[in-house]
Amino acid sequence: MDEMVDAILMSRTQSTATVQLTETLAIGGEELVLMAGPCSVESYEQTLSIAAIVHQAGVKVLRGGAFKPRTSPYAFQGLGAEGLEILRAAADEFGLLVVTEALGVEQLADVARVADIIQIGSRNMQHFPLLWAVGELQKPVLLKRGFMATVEEWLLAAEHIRSRGNERIILCERGIRSFDSSTRNVLDVMAIAQVKQDGKYPIIGDPSHATGRNDLVLPAARAVIAAGADGLIVEIHEQPEEALSDGDQALRPEEFVQLVNQVGDIGAALGRRLA
Amino acid sequence: MDEMVDAILMSRTQSTATVQLTETLAIGGEELVLMAGPCSVESYEQTLSIAAIVHQAGVKVLRGGAFKPRTSPYAFQGLGAEGLEILRAAADEFGLLVVTEALGVEQLADVARVADIIQIGSRNMQHFPLLWAVGELQKPVLLKRGFMATVEEWLLAAEHIRSRGNERIILCERGIRSFDSSTRNVLDVMAIAQVKQDGKYPIIGDPSHATGRNDLVLPAARAVIAAGADGLIVEIHEQPEEALSDGDQALRPEEFVQLVNQVGDIGAALGRRLA
Amino acid sequence: MDEMVDAILMSRTQSTATVQLTETLAIGGEELVLMAGPCSVESYEQTLSIAAIVHQAGVKVLRGGAFKPRTSPYAFQGLGAEGLEILRAAADEFGLLVVTEALGVEQLADVARVADIIQIGSRNMQHFPLLWAVGELQKPVLLKRGFMATVEEWLLAAEHIRSRGNERIILCERGIRSFDSSTRNVLDVMAIAQVKQDGKYPIIGDPSHATGRNDLVLPAARAVIAAGADGLIVEIHEQPEEALSDGDQALRPEEFVQLVNQVGDIGAALGRRLA
């Protein structure tokens, strides 16, 4: 079986490892693509304000969660459909693209209507019905690595999408579980290098979820780019201590500007520039 | 937040940690409940033949997969709806109950029509839309532990079901990932002891998936029962080397009879008997 | 290389997987051998009192730490040479054997003079100079599994000892690290089953270190024996809350008596009896 899979994987041309996001914006080539925004969409005002910061920093893609997967049923679960509308409206004010997560097949049509890039979250990396369903669409998909998935399983999850026809897949390394709880997860920069060697998909890193600590997001972002990633997805909040979810890992606006600058410098050392 | 959750969890009465499966069969009390059958339903003949073996061994619940979650899209994905019909028909020949997995919300109605116990698989332990959907039903749910989930996350996943109204939840320990690949997973018997101390749910063990090696299924089954589990779920195949999935871990019929005997002996040492 | 190692390992006769501890006491055969005592030797009175409890329960081997490996240099490091004398004297009052740890080559002569079984701790499983040094002795060695070692690495560590001439090796499973901190380590009962299948060494389990929680020691002990282990090593303290090390995992005397009874019952179900 493994040999058959290998043969199928090998038979693909390796020349198209970029995904076109708009006519003028592609990921996987020379340009580094950043995506940033709040963990959760909390209100129109909050989202609009962060969208302005994202835009001012020259970033082209706004992230934000409307449907939030939460370990406890008693935690904030997101604004749902209303959050999607807010996200779209805030992005449109600044001509930004939108990336947001679909939690299940039943929300996919709603998410696809609003999003430019559909995110599949870490806990859903092997929820196959969802992979098959986004495989039927013709929209870019951001497939996050399961926090306990091997690189091989992750590439095969992408293959579940691809086998249904959608080849516009972007991978996202967001940290894996380990025995050490000093960071929320272990950022696996070598997974990035392996995916780039594999050559079939663009890949970005998520330093916010990988570390869970805003004091580590900048070095994590630099390491991700130095390892060869094609971009980043980062969480921002104007008052992290009041965020409805994941405030510990959100960057303040001024820290985000620092991040953009440092990532630009590392990229330049590798012959790449910010999109 | 954690304290609020604790308070909610504590406020439940701890006296009802049994789940009634039929009028005369309950899990979580003095009796040990075994569930057995093929990994995948492959044909009516195969399933009927294994159902006969299960019945002859005195076991009351037939397991079998119709929708199979597979790492690779090129592996056998199960017979689907046809598999459900076969499983029900074979079980009915011998008056057995049926436990089978629902892969996603969109299949749930079909699975619920056929199954006496609805299984949520390891990869779906945190697929929240599915947890919410089975929470709306009034059928027993077998919630497998995510192979990367902590005991606390697992109990909170059960809480996602419970918060929607369905309290008939049975947990299943099936092994967690580790750095040692000598077994497919690490059977975490202490998770069983912790769930029993928690006192809110019956729990069984899955020695087949936990070990991935049929030569280790018997000692694993004994250890599971010795740790305090209320039962087991086990895979059987008449010709493991020809199984369409997971042949390496399936017991032959004669090994299964040995397992039932040994589990009976360990149970007796603890004052419990086979249902 | 792997093949060469396999050939060497295979060439050993598999018939002598028992280790003779005294003329009348062997481990690895029909009898289950228990070892019990304090984590640290704290004083002569404490050790004598626990030795009496151990003896009364019918147990033949007294454990106790004189040299304690501690994560922090500011934690209690054991009584050292004085602790060894106390341990020997207390054991002799009741005709017990002594098992205690040698932290390094430089202490080995002192430990060997006092101990009937020399323990190599988990952190030292791959400290090769120590393995080679105990390999030159003719005393039984208790080789604990590294909390981060695969079963294969553990068997090769035993081979480091064996290659120097000492074949009287007993293995001890004491839990491995995982991502879940609800227990100190994950008790890997399937490692026990694998070592028994390998057939070259007797093996015991350490439910105290594996769980780090005294409320889980009894189910852990039962699971260890049910998986096929040849015995146990257990920590006891008369006032666990005042222990100088690892009080959280020590059994009180009355709990220890319960453990001995339950282990006897599980052993009987498997055709084995307490030594």
Next chain:
Amino acid sequence: MDEMVDAILMSRTQSTATVQLTETLAIGGEELVLMAGPCSVESYEQTLSIAAIVHQAGVKVLRGGAFKPRTSPYAFQGLGAEGLEILRAAADEFGLLVVTEALGVEQLADVARVADIIQIGSRNMQHFPLLWAVGELQKPVLLKRGFMATVEEWLLAAEHIRSRGNERIILCERGIRSFDSSTRNVLDVMAIAQVKQDGKYPIIGDPSHATGRNDLVLPAARAVIAAGADGLIVEIHEQPEEALSDGDQALRPEEFVQLVNQVGDIGAALGRRLA
């Protein structure tokens, strides 16, 4: 206890996180220090030839193993004392410093006579007698992280050395164990960022052991520096396929030159330069 330790750790001045290696070479400041050489010292010719390559690349420290810790007793264990002499002689030809591992206390005097920096290997990170013994010396120590040690345990291991008087400690991140075997270990770049925040020790990374694959050493090296490390230790071999140990991870000379250039570029982006 934890609070006491915290207090002790906090009381140290955080201003001296550099270690002076010679009068003109320090690690932990603005300059990046590279260390490179063969995994094992195999012969004088091999070592001299690699020393020349190291020197030509402008690197100041030669690494090489004389005593090799090997999982199997049947693998090559190093040239021992003869290897030490070879290493020193080869280094002296080019005015290089020497870093090499002491496997145990009993070899320490010999190693200390030859080495400018004494390496404590990953498997020995918690071999306390060795930590105490190097703590009595006045030579720089390179303390590798245990491949299953938390950052906190690692810092406490350093404290075991420091508590005996030797404060010239350099930490080395070399990868931790995980469930994914696609790389030998997982390079934990965020451990580097945490150690730098802690501010008490300089830290370098070992991309060779962290990845175990020479095709990943360059991106790993870049990520290490981008995360804030003060240097690198790298393995080189002229014919990796004939290396007596770890050939899979050794760089060829021309790849090593590439690494030095790329690390220089990343360093420059961060305002640092190669020593």
